Amino acid sequence: MTLSATAQDTYTIPAGLTPLATWRDGYSAADSLKFRQAYNDNTLTAGEDDGAYAIKHLSEVLPAALVHRQGPVAILEENIMPEIGEVVATTDLGTMTLKETMADERSRMEAIVVVHEGKIVF
Incomplete structure (x- = not known):
């Protein structure tokens, strides 16, 4: 990117x-x-x-x-919404999308998971 x-x-x-x-x-x-x-x-x-x-x-x-948990691991369903990666914000790095921020070597962001209504969406 x-x-x-x-x-x-x-x-x-x-x-x-x-x-x-x-x-x-x-x-x-x-x-x-x-x-x-x-x-x-x-x-x-x-x-x-x-x-x-x-x-x-x-x-x-x-x-x-x-x-320690009790019971089985809860599996989250996925409903991937790629448009979340296109959300734009202005930060010290400049104005860019979430995807650009994650790909930028200047960013300190290493990972993000977005869960909406119990499903992984990004």
Whole structure:
């Protein structure tokens, strides 16, 4: 997906902020240690590299517990609405669709699931 030249020129990845695709296959031991040591109360909301690590490794940085379910897994039906990906918003990245935002290496968005009336729609 190609973005307009205006959006690409207006907002670049800030110095020191790594494109998320860098860690698509995992984090090095050195990065893991660095991010765990850097964790603080603002990490998850600041959108920095340590936050990208923390959101994927919450049990390493916050107290966590396994909660076992009772009964079978609930399977959600799908009714995919591709038009959701065409919703346009204006952010620091510029004005672009949700699909463009997800494809843009400057974005900190890694995934989204939209559930409507008990069905996965996007």
